[in-house]
Amino acid sequence: MPVLLTAPHPADLHPVPGLRLGVAEAGVRKANRKDLVVLELAEGSAVAGVFTRNRYCAAPVQVCREHLASGSAIRAVLINTGNANAGTGADGLARARRSCDALAARMGLTPQQVLPFSTGVIMETLPVERIEAGLPAALADLSASNWSRAAEGIMTTDTLPKAASRQVQIGGRTVTVTGISKGAGMIRPNMATMLGFIATDAVLAPSLLQPLVKQAADASFNRITIDGDTSTNDSFVLIATRQAGHAEITALDSADGQILRDAVFAVARQLAQAIVRDGEGATKFITVQIDGGRTEAECRLAAYAIAHSPLVKTAFFASDPNLGRILAAVGYAGIDDLDQQLIEMHLDDVHVVTQGGRHPAYREEDGQRVMKQAEITVRVHLGRGAASSTVWTCDLSHDYVSINADYRS
């Protein structure tokens, strides 16, 4: 059961001028299922992406990096579910390239103008011929208003499609930012990958795409964790069709740049949080906020130690205000000279720990009340400095074990 998440309404997903989406049922792994999505980008579009740091990265991730590095104008994105094409060696690379060749031929592009993405079973051969056979239907389906169907088309074990959209005014023009994402972690046996795609028609200097996608990832997809496992295929791509008609944004910290950045961050954050809300077996959405660190890096260490602790996560599942587990996670986060006597902790508005020990006024029932909520914020103040960091996670439930222990079917 997703936590306070509903399917996006198609009418709320604003089309992005210069971008069309097509969806098909290619039968990659199962019949009668949307499993192939094509994005067509108008001439003049700029694209940048961030990809998994897993050294066992999938073949399509390797091909994406090559094609982006080649400097070719990216004009199409090809996404399949049902097979991740990961751990497939040289043959997997050849099959990823062949899928790009096939789409490029049909669209009159070079293969380097196509970015391929795959998600699904690991270490099985990509049935590229089924993808090839599905391309005509996907191309015939191309439409600027297909965001909602595309969100469905990239789902694997997600229980709901994930999409978000914003419009802002820049230089007197309406600028749209719309995106889709799919589930985090290596969901279900071998079902891999978090994917995120955001498009905007903002007129952005192409050189700003890469810093913007990196900043947006750091403020969204890089702040979520379901189970700490980094997939072989994780990818987040930002597309600017540059058709909005306003004066080009040449600096992200200009007034217009900040408006755009805020909109991209908001969409990315909503897409990333949706992944957590729909995490495997999730019953709670947890915000872990660390303040008072010397550096953001040490705040992140503490935040992830809490967010990854199976003991903390089962306590959230049980609605148990189990302070010791959270403090112990802070203690082993790797901040060597942490002084436990300076730690303060709140559960939402309840002050539970002061000077490293239980707050004298803290009552178990107050902690219990917060822990029963579907959304909870844990705030820990390290008492060492002014840096902060926030991550979002979910609890660890029986359903997580059931989902991940199901034998691959």
Place this chain on the structure above:
Amino acid sequence: MPVLLTAPHPADLHPVPGLRLGVAEAGVRKANRKDLVVLELAEGSAVAGVFTRNRYCAAPVQVCREHLASGSAIRAVLINTGNANAGTGADGLARARRSCDALAARMGLTPQQVLPFSTGVIMETLPVERIEAGLPAALADLSASNWSRAAEGIMTTDTLPKAASRQVQIGGRTVTVTGISKGAGMIRPNMATMLGFIATDAVLAPSLLQPLVKQAADASFNRITIDGDTSTNDSFVLIATRQAGHAEITALDSADGQILRDAVFAVARQLAQAIVRDGEGATKFITVQIDGGRTEAECRLAAYAIAHSPLVKTAFFASDPNLGRILAAVGYAGIDDLDQQLIEMHLDDVHVVTQGGRHPAYREEDGQRVMKQAEITVRVHLGRGAASSTVWTCDLSHDYVSINADYRS
């Protein structure tokens, strides 16, 4: 259900000359339960220990470090269950000291000659007066043949007592090594701590105790993981009563030193593995062996990435030979220049991955056969060098969630 583990037979636990153990029911948290253990060490004994690196370490751990650093001749060990005296601030420290004062007074020692250990609920006040009241019974119970009862006396949520014993010949004398341990991880809501105590009558130069306990920990307790959470109270102590009557061992790499070291390592390994076999909800005992690394450190990174991955652990629970999850864990272990094309993997005798991809001769049913076993060895060869590392872990089951989600009762 512990995995291939049975309670030790009292007759198999050889007494260690110079050491007596006493057990009592002090009612620290619950009545009618062995929860207080005293070890009495003969004059001339030497003691060394390794302790949790958690910055939120418990009061007794802080006192142990002080007393060991004071250079006082340690003559007694005081262990209580039911309360970890962790996250208790200055008051907790005072109570830990008071428990040492009380035992020292009754034994004619200084407080610095006592090492205190606590395990149980975190962030609750230690009822030190109950410990004081229980001391006469524990002291009246002192006996060299109480190892089995002491193993029971330090249990918290362990389902079985854990003890091991070896005898070796050194310089024509029989030398005994006997030890006890209790459960890993922060078992049950707020039930904290792994504890291990090993004693020998070997005549060892006191300066060799600290390197030996460190080496033994690195070969045993530091190689196990249940859920990756490091407790506030983890402690491992080595005691040498030095009464065996052979010539003093002055170097660990001498012939006699090696005989002793092997015996200590064997007992420590058995005690550590017993903790995993009795891990919360464990149904499988998993050995993760990484070979072919450039350094032992990078092999440990990969081994722990596999051993900590909830996805890998649920796959073991499901008896699912889910290769992709194991490879993905290796991929995100933090070995930056890992070449996935060089990875080889075996499940026991089954060669499942070669050159980073599925072995052509690998059949799913062979992997399945191994995964159904109660004990499984995963071997991954990184293809980068000659270093190795091994860790032991268990699977992640529904019972783990149940045990840890039970509200503290």
